[in-house]
Amino acid sequence: MDIAAMILWLLPIVYVASIYSSLPASVPVHFDIDGRPNGYGSKGDFLGTQGILIIMSAFVYLLMKFLPAIDPKKYVKYGEATFQKLALGIVFFMAALDIAIAYAAVHQSFEVGKLLLPIIGLLFAFIGNIMNSIKPNYFAGVRTPWTLEDPDTWRSTHRLASKLWFFGGIGLTIAVLLLPNKAGMTVFLSIVGILVLIPVIYSYLYYKKHHPSNQN
Secondary structure, rough: HHHHHHHHHHHHHHHHHHHHOOOOOOOOEEEEOOOEEEEEEEHHHHHHHHHHHHHHHHHHHHHOOHHHHOOOOOOOHHHHHHHHHHHHHHHHHHHHHHHHHHHHHHOOOOOOHHHHHHOOOOOOOHHHHHHOOOOOOOOOOOOHHHHOOOHHHHHHHHHHHHHHHHHEEEEEEHHHHOHHHHHHHHHHHHHHHHHHHHHHHHHHHHHHHHHHHHHH
């Protein structure tokens, strides 16, 4: 896992180094809703953005790796393998995002949104695929007051969220690939809102249904 994560983490660094000499003096650092550049900066600004993404990727991986040591209630140790898969997946998707942004900086006619949004959709599907295996914890998953309070609420909520995020992520990916940019962005934001809100609402309703004595 660590070797695979290191290779994935290094890929955007190697790619950025290989294209650095090809970067224009004014590099796109911000893109509009159509995926076209609408903000520019220096090469230093571009490297700073890439550096932040790369550091975030490493931080998330190390956080997931050492969760068992910092989890105050030691729940994470019962699902350690799931957290390792999640960490590796996040490093993979962060590397893909880094490379897509760097590619768009050199090829400015490339509509970066057509790649970034599907990548995020696939990330939702990936997380959904393993969400049902996430044990109760304070760091990852649908962490509402009701799921953290009751293991049954946690399990039921994550069974729902697992299916919802997997199929929602696949549908999101297909939608943003097929639709025009503005319509795709509208559908993207709508689906993400649904994927986030439904598990939260469900966890509340499930908890209240099975714990009527805690209605107040």
